[in-house]
Amino acid sequence: MGTILLATDGSEYARQAAKRAIEFAEEQGETLHVICVVDQRRFDSPALSSAELATIYAEDNAALCVKEVAEMAEGSNVRVEGDSKHGIPHEVILDYADEVDADVIFIGEHGDHKGHFSGVGRKVLKESEEEVRVVGVES
Template identity: 50%
Template sequence: MYDTIVVATDGSADANRAATHALEQAEQHGAELHAVFVVDTDRHAEPALSSMELETIEVEEWGNDELAEVAERGDAVDVEVTTRCCHGKPYVEIISYADEVDADLIVLGYHGHSHSKGDQIGSVTDRVVQNAGRPVLVAT
């Protein structure tokens, strides 16, 4: 049913649950799994030789660590995981990447680190669901 799956992570508990679901689906369907982390350029400025450069680099390194963890979890269940860390608006980058790899499914957490209201869907997840034009599994 699924040949290519994209999972987005920000390291939050819901994103970790999303990674679990994505790995299960990839294993079950023999699908390619792509994990993406987006450095939100609205929250973290693009590097420009300033103090923000250090913060952006730290967020990118943290994102790469989160992606490496998803890849390690994939190795444990014999699922190869392709990772990408990029910069931009998270929902735009997630949808663009899903388009690029022609994903059959996008898997996201209900909300991420920046979401403050626990009972409402996160803004990134909501925007992906509204605009992806493909199935989206939301992990809670």
């Protein structure tokens, strides 16, 4: 197995996916790449308005989501490399998977987004050329 990617949004499902991805990365002796996407449909570029605060919050939250996974991996032999980006979540996840040459993508069954699995996770599963492991809270 090669490169491992985790898509996170900080939700409980994403935390469960992170646990699974960290375990898998440790078993495989691989680096865990982490991406958190600020959905540009909800949070566009700041423009000196009330939406600016929401966008800044979303950006900070995305960075914290990546940091949380790195903290979860402390004490394991897993190196975590992460990033947060703006865009349409499933598109950014798939682009990032190509960028890091991922072989497997971990994603939570439901997310912080309102679309649940019918949204981001389903699109990643449907459109990905890589193996996708969808993790539920009970998994």
